[in-house]
Amino acid sequence: MSSSDTKEKRLSESRRSFIRKATLAGTAGAGALLAGSVLGIPSEVAAVTDQLVKVDSSDTTADFLNNKLATGIGLSKSVGNPGGNEQLNIAATSSSIVTPVSQVVWRDATATYRKDGTSGVVTSYTATTRDLDAIQAAMNALTNGGVIFIKAATYAIASTITIPSNMLIEGEGISTIISMTGNNPVFSSTNGTNWIVRNLQVQGGGNSNSNAHGFQLTDPTDCSLEEIWIYNCRNAIDITTAWHLALSRITIGSIGTGNQNYVGVYTHDPAQGAGDNSAIVANGLNIARTLSDGIHLEHASGSKWVNCEVNSAGGHGIFIGLPATTHYPTHFCHWANCLSDSNSLDAWHIDGSASQNSLAADMQFENIWAGNSRIGFYMKNVGNIIISNPLMKTLTQHAIEIDTASAGASFHVVINGGYLDGYGSQQANTYAGVYVNAAVKCSVIGTHFVGSNSIGSVYETAGSDYNLYSLLNYNGDGALHSVGSNNVVANNRN
Numbered sequence: 001m002s003s004s005d006t007k008e009k010r011l012s013e014s015r016r017s018f019i020r021k022a023t024l025a026g027t028a029g030a031g032a033l034l035a036g037s038v039l040g041i042p043s044e045v046a047a048v049t050d051q052l053v054k055v056d057s058s059d060t061t062a063d064f065l066n067n068k069l070a071t072g073i074g075l076s077k078s079v080g081n082p083g084g085n086e087q088l089n090i091a092a093t094s095s096s097i098v099t100p101v102s103q104v105v106w107r108d109a110t111a112t113y114r115k116d117g118t119s120g121v122v123t124s125y126t127a128t129t130r131d132l133d134a135i136q137a138a139m140n141a142l143t144n145g146g147v148i149f150i151k152a153a154t155y156a157i158a159s160t161i162t163i164p165s166n167m168l169i170e171g172e173g174i175s176t177i178i179s180m181t182g183n184n185p186v187f188s189s190t191n192g193t194n195w196i197v198r199n200l201q202v203q204g205g206g207n208s209n210s211n212a213h214g215f216q217l218t219d220p221t222d223c224s225l226e227e228i229w230i231y232n233c234r235n236a237i238d239i240t241t242a243w244h245l246a247l248s249r250i251t252i253g254s255i256g257t258g259n260q261n262y263v264g265v266y267t268h269d270p271a272q273g274a275g276d277n278s279a280i281v282a283n284g285l286n287i288a289r290t291l292s293d294g295i296h297l298e299h300a301s302g303s304k305w306v307n308c309e310v311n312s313a314g315g316h317g318i319f320i321g322l323p324a325t326t327h328y329p330t331h332f333c334h335w336a337n338c339l340s341d342s343n344s345l346d347a348w349h350i351d352g353s354a355s356q357n358s359l360a361a362d363m364q365f366e367n368i369w370a371g372n373s374r375i376g377f378y379m380k381n382v383g384n385i386i387i388s389n390p391l392m393k394t395l396t397q398h399a400i401e402i403d404t405a406s407a408g409a410s411f412h413v414v415i416n417g418g419y420l421d422g423y424g425s426q427q428a429n430t431y432a433g434v435y436v437n438a439a440v441k442c443s444v445i446g447t448h449f450v451g452s453n454s455i456g457s458v459y460e461t462a463g464s465d466y467n468l469y470s471l472l473n474y475n476g477d478g479a480l481h482s483v484g485s486n487n488v489v490a491n492n493r494n
Helices: 003-021 029-037 043-048 064-068 130-140
Strands: 075-080 087-092 103-107 112-116 122-125 146-150 153-157 167-170 176-180 187-190 196-203 215-218 221-231 235-240 242-252 263-268 278-288 295-297 303-306 309-311 318-321 330-336 339-341 348-351 360-366 369-373 377-380 382-388 391-395 400-403 411-416 419-421 434-436 443-445 448-450 458-460 468-470 488-490
Touching (some): 103 153, 122 130, 130 146, 221 235, 235 242, 235 278, 263 278, 318 330, 318 360
Parallel strands (some): 146 167, 153 176, 187 215, 215 235, 221 242, 235 263, 278 303, 303 330, 309 339, 318 348, 330 360, 348 377, 360 382, 377 400, 400 434, 434 458, 443 468, 468 488
Antiparallel strands (some): 075 087, 103 112, 112 122
């Protein structure tokens, strides 16, 4: 056996001895509890990991463990059988061990409890409002921010939890349930900064109650929602302006066949003078079975959506636009690797006709998927839109429609590449792969069409002009129907 093999064998033996022999005098406490459940430290050694123990890389003496491990304030160590089958013992020698959380909240059948992570004092709450009382007291105790850990249980509240700035609120996964019993948001934040809520489940006060949102956020800055499950809300996440708001790995769905959310994510048009920002970064949202739209954005300025999925929405899968005159333009958003499938209305629906300047503009969509819906991608009164590599299958009407309220009101739409298949199943000889209704200066380049009984792969209506159609493969779907006298049609294959 080589010297390196011997060293590795000794390291493995010593680590096993560490796990077997490490002990801590007294009760493990909240820090050890969190170490095991949140930091992923094995339960056998959770009691000694309130403060981390450092292992260096030297091996210059026979006293292997003593040289490898350095303890910090509040811990002492002793090594049995130095140089042999060493046994390490670690014990608490003071009350100054650092705990990972500032406040811990848990409950049982009789009370809800709050433990101060600094003093170790446990306070119990027994009133009918005990769950909210304990959580709110934990927040009130942290005047300069901190970490609140909420153990797995169902916490019933009737009033909203207001998220303070500079706060991390963390649950123990889907089993930490914050359940609203009234017509109020579960969590809210107004002008909050630098907070994080993560790793818990939210159950709202009912999708038919107008104010029963999961999270109601007004102008948050540098805040984050992470690894959250949201059910039975009016709007699962309700946003009015935002700056650097991160939404990560969030499931917005229903429990079984009920408890749907009405809308998944809803952004409101900001009030006049509030600023043209809905700067959201969304990654990994999974939204299913909403009663209305999966994602509904009245305002999208500065938002970026990546790896998101909407499935089985009762309205549109993803809607961008306004029902009334807006205070700010509908513009500036980016989408990549997102899917919208099996919706009652359109998979993607962009409508700028009621927005400022009657236009939705400056948006980019890359590698998007649409299927099993009415129209794959509908646009009305849009400008400067780029759609790259769309995959769209099994649509009852058009795969893509560029619509206008008046001739020329939609312009500069670029569809680059992609595959459109199975459109127009609702009625034969009525729908097209790309339907261009009085739009101008648009381009469809390098797209592959597979359809039957349609009115054409690309079909223009009167008023369409100055458009470019090139390198298209119709695959038996019928010739392109071009009417604009100034169009360019070149190098296509039927």
